[in-house]
Amino acid sequence: MIDKTKKFWTGSSAADIDEYLRLYSELDELDVHPVICHSCGKDVFALKLHGDEGVIRVTCAECGTQKILLDGEELWHEVRTKNVKCKLCGCNHYNIRIGFHRRENGDVKWVYSGERCVQCEVLSSYADWPVNYGPTAEMEKNI
Template sequence: MAIDISGEWWRGDSADDVADYLEELAPGGYPVHQVARSVCASCSGDVFTIELDPSAVCARRTCVSCGAVAYMLDSDQYWMDGDEEDGPESVVCSCGSDRFESAAGFSLMDDGEVRWVSVGIRCVQDGILGCPADWKIRYGPSRHLLDLA
């Protein structure tokens, strides 16, 4: 089904709508050329809680099914835990749910290297779509990021 844009929030019916949302949004002002869905490496689960580090340019996900934690994209290299007051921030939907399907969007340069990454989400309770984090990739080679959704 197509994304519903008739209300205050864009909504999708399935995880596949996250890709369409990111392509339409073009985070950072760059077209999204490729999208990879997040899947738990431990149990193949696809529903997660999401946390952002205090800089909001890193994300990690925790599988709701098995509890496995994974840093998204290159977040493991840059994650800052912060202090007690300024620690990781949990992503919460406007409906109050903290459970999401997620995907990573990639804007690619002409040579195929990654220019910009974005974290797309869909709330499993009400379908609201979002992009809680996106950032520029300032190094190369960077194509390995395509496997780290």
């Protein structure tokens, strides 16, 4: 459940990111998917990203497996990415989910990332960016 009583909203579980992203983006129909480690199945990651360019690399806290999400691989060496730390508690481990805003033909038009600090439970969106090509089915699978 999302606690909206404090300055920064918190979520008691990773699933709260779905609602948070829909409120943040003001898009009820936002299609939100969890990022899960393909090696161990856990959902806690350290993040390195560029907030506007659509480049997010997740590192699994459990097994260390790294993955660059969506189509960010192409830009990884071209943009300056930053390690993300929680603005409240300084922790660098998150649950992360990806929200897709779709065009009428189903292709993705805008991507939102939603994060939940696993220590203090604060919810945030560190990255969102437009997608200006199609079809997007292949890149969507890469989470």
